[in-house]
Amino acid sequence: MSPAAHLALINFFTGDIQGGLGPFLGTWLAANGHWSAARVGSVTTVIGLFALMLNGPAGALVDHTSYPRLQLSLACGAILAGTLLILPAHTMVWVLVSQFMTGAGGALLLPALTLLTLGIVGKRRFPHQQGRNQAFNHAGIVFAASLIGLGGPLLGLGAPFLVFGSMAFAAIVAVIITPLRAFNGRRAHGWAESEPDHIEHRSTMREVLSNPRLLLLAAALALFNLANGYMLSLVGQRLVATGHNATGWIAVYVIVAQLTMIPVALWAGSRADQAGRRRLLLIACLALPLRALFCAMVTDPWGLIAAEVLDGVSSGLIGVAVPLVVADLTWGSGRTQTALGALNSLQGLGGALSGLVGGTLVSLLNWNEAFLALAVPAVAAAGLALWLEETRDVGMPFPPAPAEDAALSASKR
Incomplete structure (x- = not known):
């Protein structure tokens, strides 16, 4: 194998x-x-x-x-x-x-x-x-x-x-x-494999996490998850309110979304170098407000399957594109997983706040208006993705120091 x-x-x-x-x-x-x-x-x-x-x-x-x-x-x-x-x-x-x-x-x-x-x-x-x-x-x-x-x-x-x-x-x-x-x-870190293992070219946390494009990506992902995190739960709650079998339909929607993500992820991985990372992110962010619009306009459980296909498209693309962008922007720094962990925290924070925002919207507005309101941060995320410069050709943003300098610094530790 x-x-x-x-x-x-x-x-x-x-x-x-x-x-x-x-x-x-x-x-x-x-x-x-x-x-x-x-x-x-x-x-x-x-x-x-x-x-x-x-x-x-x-x-x-x-x-x-x-x-x-x-x-x-x-x-x-x-x-x-x-x-x-x-x-x-x-x-x-x-x-x-x-x-x-x-x-x-x-x-x-x-x-x-x-x-x-x-x-x-x-x-x-x-x-x-x-x-x-x-x-x-x-x-x-x-x-x-x-x-x-x-x-x-x-x-x-x-x-x-x-x-x-x-x-x-x-x-x-x-x-x-x-x-x-x-x-x-x-x-794994982007360091020369010919060098001894004890020689590290590790950048400071501040150098990595202050990257403007990484900060822009973080804001886009927080907005994406703010819109996306609670949307399926709201769909289920509306199904309950309209007398449908919410548990059964939610299970169907989850499986439909996951099945959609499989070919989407394979396509995104094969096209990431040709199409570019920004395009994948932009498509993902644009599919989300379309899903929100679909949820606002359609109440039939069968019709909502199309909305979960859009969920599979957006989430499938995000899952592939985000680690690629992070690797592009931190390659050679020795901090790639640190940056990825920080982004995951912001995504999780956006998802956690989504429940509070979504529940408040339903209590203040009707169902259709709540879904339309959740489309707003999704559109904002798409705008930030469009603003984000392509990272595919960044190269080595944190080039290793000369070997003799690295060896000298290592000997002093």
Whole structure:
């Protein structure tokens, strides 16, 4: 099996465990622990904020090591332990402990996987491989959702825990069998592979995070997630209000969106160098206000499937384009995963605020106007994406220092 095939396998099994139990956690606690909706909501908020705070430090930790396989194994192990720990325990303390473990694992998972990918395929082949990674990631989500759907009648509310636990264990096995020799730490950071491993060309955090294009991308992603994060939930709430089977339709919409993301991710990975990163981001941001407009105009559950196809297009393109832009703008700095972690925190913050904004809009306006209002930050994100200069041809924004200077600085440490 080729190293690229190992990457695909790891992405398949980690696809559905990155976000933790998500909506299944609330259902489990309400049914088995007799938790109130307010108590579930408060714990979910605390867990979400904890995960947001870990993204940046997790990226920095990955940047300062060259052992992504170990980090991936630890991340998947933490998710596995946290997922299984909650089965026998329903008290507040144990729920928080278990979800802090899964949150820490999820924060470490993405930067470690990105570093492993760069260290195996290098910068030139990164766009194509990132498209494959995301395609297998979404395929894993569809696979896990299907298992939960089929196992639900037999296993009850415990089905998600068993599926997530099995996927996490399979991910650990996939990481362990990935050949160690396929990864090169210097290749992962953009440093010369001919130099000794102890020579590092690491830029300061300020140099990297003050990049204007990186800041512009961060603002665009925050606005994108502010518009996108709560839209499907609002669709489900409107279905409930109109007397439809919201749970069944939401499951259909999730699967439709994930199935759409698979070919979109493959296409984006194959066309990222020819079309450019900015074009991918712009298409993603333009598809989102179209989705909001569609949700405002269409109330038939069958018709809303088209809106979730647009969700698959926008999210599929974002998942491929963002790591490419970050790698372009930080290549050679030794801070790529730090920057990616910081961006993930801002995306998560936008998604967290989306629930507050979306719920407030529905209480103040009607359903149609709420969806139209969510299109506003999506249009603003598209404007910022249009403003963002193309990063494909940036080259090496942080060129390594001369070897003798680097060796001298290393000898002084």
